[in-house]
Amino acid sequence: MTGLHRGSSDVRTLSEPVQLSIPVQSDLILLARLTAATVASRAGFDVEQIDDLRLAVDELCVLVACGSSSGRFNLTFATNGDAVEVICALDVSEEDGASTDDHGERELSVRILDALVDEHGEEYDDKRQRGWLRKRKVRHEAL
Amino acid sequence: MDEAFAVDEREDHDVVHVAVRGELDVATAPTLREHLYAAADRSSGPVVVDLLAVTFIDSTALGVLIGTKERCDELGIELRLVVDKTRIIKIFEITGLTELFSISPTFDKAAAR
Numbered sequence: 500m501t502g503l504h505r506g507s508s509d510v511r512t513l514s515e516p517v518q519l520s521i522p523v524q525s526d527l528i529l530l531a532r533l534t535a536a537t538v539a540s541r542a543g544f545d546v547e548q549i550d551d552l553r554l555a556v557d558e559l560c561v562l563v564a565c566g567s568s569s570g571r572f573n574l575t576f577a578t579n580g581d582a583v584e585v586i587c588a589l590d591v592s593e594e595d596g597a598s599t600d601d602h603g604e605r606e607l608s609v610r611i612l613d614a615l616v617d618e619h620g621e622e623y624d625d626k627r628q629r630g631w632l633r634k635r636k637v638r639h640e641a642l
Numbered sequence: 643m644d645e646a647f648a649v650d651e652r653e654d655h656d657v658v659h660v661a662v663r664g665e666l667d668v669a670t671a672p673t674l675r676e677h678l679y680a681a682a683d684r685s686s687g688p689v690v691v692d693l694l695a696v697t698f699i700d701s702t703a704l705g706v707l708i709g710t711k712e713r714c715d716e717l718g719i720e721l722r723l724v725v726d727k728t729r730i731i732k733i734f735e736i737t738g739l740t741e742l743f744s745i746s747p748t749f750d751k752a753a754a755r
Contacts, residue, residue: 528669529667557667604705607705608701610736610737610738611737614736615736
C-alpha cells in the first residue's frame with residue numbers, strides 16, 4: 500500500500516488506490532477480505548462497517564467469479580470522500596461452469612450486497628466480468 | 643488471527659451434533675458440505691449444526707446450509723442451527739433465512755426443541 504496520509508479528521512485516507520491482483524482461487528479470496536478490512540479501517544469505518552465491507556467484497560468476488568476457476572481477480576480499493584469504493588474485474592479465458600451447488604447463492608449475494616453497501620453493480624460480457632461497490636462511512640451522532 | 647476452519651462431530655442419543663468453527667466461505671464450503679451431508683445421511687434424529695465458533699459466513703456457506711436443509715427435509719429429519727453472535731445472526735436476517743431455519747442460541751436449547 501502506498502500514498503497514505505493523515506487526513507483532517509485524523510483518519511488516514513488513501514491518496515492513491517490500492518490494487519490487488521490474485522489468482523481466482525477460493526482460498527485466496529481471504530486476501531481481498533483482509534485488504535478490504537485494512538482500507539475500511541484506515542478510512543475510519545467502525546468495527547461493524549469494517550465487517551460489512553469485508554463480507555461485501557467477498558460477495559463481490561463470488562459474484563464476479565461466477566463459478567470460474569481460472570484467470571485473475573484485479574481489485575482496486577479507493578477512498579472517495581467518506582466512502583470506500585471497490586472494483587473487482589476478471590478477464591475470462593474460458594468458461595468452466597459453476598463450481599458450487601446453486602441454492603440461490605447469486606440471489607443471496609445480491610441480497611447481502613443490497614443490505615451492506617450503498618451502491619453496487621455487476622456487468623458481464625464474453626471476455627470480462629466486472630463488479631463494483633461503494634460504501635459510505637456512517638457517522639454516529641455524539642450523545 | 644481467526645481460529646482455523648474445523649468441523650467436529652459427535653452423537654448424543656439420536657441427535658447428531660456438528661460443531662463448526664472458523665471462517666465459512668467459498669474455500670471451506672466444499673468440506674462443510676461433505677460433513678453436513680454425511681451427518682444428515684447417517685442420522686435418524688435431528689442434526690444440530692453448532693455455529694457458535696464461526697467468525698465469518700458468506701453466501702456460499704449459506705448455500706451449503708440450505709442444501710443440507712433440503713436433504714434433511716427429504717430424509718424426514720430436522721436441521722437445527724445454534725447461533726449466538728449478533729454478526730452471524732445479522733447475515734441470516736438480511737438474507738431472509740431466519741424464516742427457513744430453526745435457530746437457537748445454545749446447543750441445549752436446540753437439542754431440546
